[in-house]
Amino acid sequence: MKIIGLTGGIGMGKSTVASALRRAGLPVFDADRTVHRLQAPGGAAVAPIARLVPEAVREGRIDRAALRRAVIGRPEMMRALERIIHPLVRDAEKRFLRRAQAAGHRWAVLDIPLLLENGGERRCDHVIVVSAPAALQRARVARRRGMSAAEADHIIAAQMPDREKRRRADTVIRTGLSRYHSLRQLRRLLARLRVGDARS
Ligand SMILES: CC(C)(COP(=O)(O)OP(=O)(O)OC[C@H]1O[C@@H](n2cnc3c(N)ncnc32)[C@H](O)[C@@H]1O)[C@@H](O)C(=O)NCCC(=O)NCCS
Numbered sequence: 001m002k003i004i005g006l007t008g009g010i011g012m013g014k015s016t017v018a019s020a021l022r023r024a025g026l027p028v029f030d031a032d033r034t035v036h037r038l039q040a041p042g043g044a045a046v047a048p049i050a051r052l053v054p055e056a057v058r059e060g061r062i063d064r065a066a067l068r069r070a071v072i073g074r075p076e077m078m079r080a081l082e083r084i085i086h087p088l089v090r091d092a093e094k095r096f097l098r099r100a101q102a103a104g105h106r107w108a109v110l111d112i113p114l115l116l117e118n119g120g121e122r123r124c125d126h127v128i129v130v131s132a133p134a135a136l137q138r139a140r141v142a143r144r145r146g147m148s149a150a151e152a153d154h155i156i157a158a159q160m161p162d163r164e165k166r167r168r169a170d171t172v173i174r175t176g177l178s179r180y181h182s183l184r185q186l187r188r189l190l191a192r193l194r195v196g197d198a199r200s
C-alpha cells in the first residue's frame with residue numbers, strides 16, 4: 001500500500017482536498033479529528049492535559065478555548081502538549097494504516113498539519129502541500145470560529161513557512177483560486193499516480 005501525505009499551513013485548504021480524496025474512494029486519516037477525539041470526554045489525552053493545564057479541564061471536559069489560550073504563543077507549553085498528543089496520534093495512525101491495508105486499499109492518505117515539521121514525509125510515497133497567498137490564509141483563519149487574529153498569527157509563526165513546505169512537496173495544490181481549480185489539479189495528480197485504476 002502506498003501513502004499520500006497531505007499537509008499545509010492552517011487555513012490553506014487541507015480539509016477541502018481531504019474531502020475530495022475521500023470522495024475518490026481513498027481512506028483518509030484526519031490528524032486534527034484524532035486530536036479532538038483524544039481530547040473529548042473519556043479520551044486518552046484528558047487526564048495528562050488536566051495535569052499540564054488544570055484550568056483547561058473541568059469535570060472531565062476540556063475547554064478548548066482555555067486550552068488554546070494556555071498553549072498558543074507559549075512554545076514551551078505547546079511542546080509539552082505535543083509530547084502528550086503526538087504519540088497517541090501516531091498510535092491511531094498505525095491502526096488506521098493496518099485497517100486500510102487489510103481492506104485491500106492500494107493507497108491511503110495521511111492528512112496531518114505538522115507532517116513536514118515532524119519528519120512524517122519519510123513515511124509517505126507522495127507529499128501534497130496545499131498553499132494559498134499569505135493574506136488569503138490570514139483572512140480564512142480570521143473567519144474561523146473562536147480563534148483570535150493574535151492566536152492565528154502565533155499558530156502561523158509556529159509552523160514551517162509555506163515556501164519551505166512547497167519546496168519539500170512532490171505536488172503543490174494551489175487553493176488561492178476557486179475550489180474548481182484546486183480539484184482539477186487534484187484530479188490530474190490522481191490520474192498521474194494511477195490512483196483509482198483498480199481499487200484505491
Ligand atoms: C492548540 C489546540 C488546542 C487548538 O485547538 P483548536 O480546536 O482551536 O484548533 P484545531 O485543533 O482544529 O487546529 C487547527 C489548526 O491549528 C494548527 N495547529 C494545531 N496544533 C498545532 C501545533 N502544535 N503547532 C502548530 N500548529 C498547530 C494546525 O494547522 C491545525 O490544523 C489544538 O490544536 C491542539 O491540541 N494542538 C496540539 C496537538 C497538535 O500538535 N495538533 C496538530 C496535529 S497532530
Ligand SMILES: Nc1ncnc2c1ncn2[C@@H]1O[C@H](COP(=O)(O)OP(=O)(O)OP(=O)(O)O)[C@@H](O)[C@H]1O
Nearest residue numbers: 009010011012013014015016140175177178179182
Ligand atoms: N480553492 C479552494 N480550495 C480549498 N479551500 C478553499 C478554496 N477556496 C476557498 N476555500 C476556503 O478556505 C477555507 C479553509 O479551508 P480548510 O478548512 O479546508 O483549511 P484547512 O487547511 O483544513 O484549515 P485548518 O488547518 O484550519 O483546519 C475554507 O473555508 C474553504 O471553503
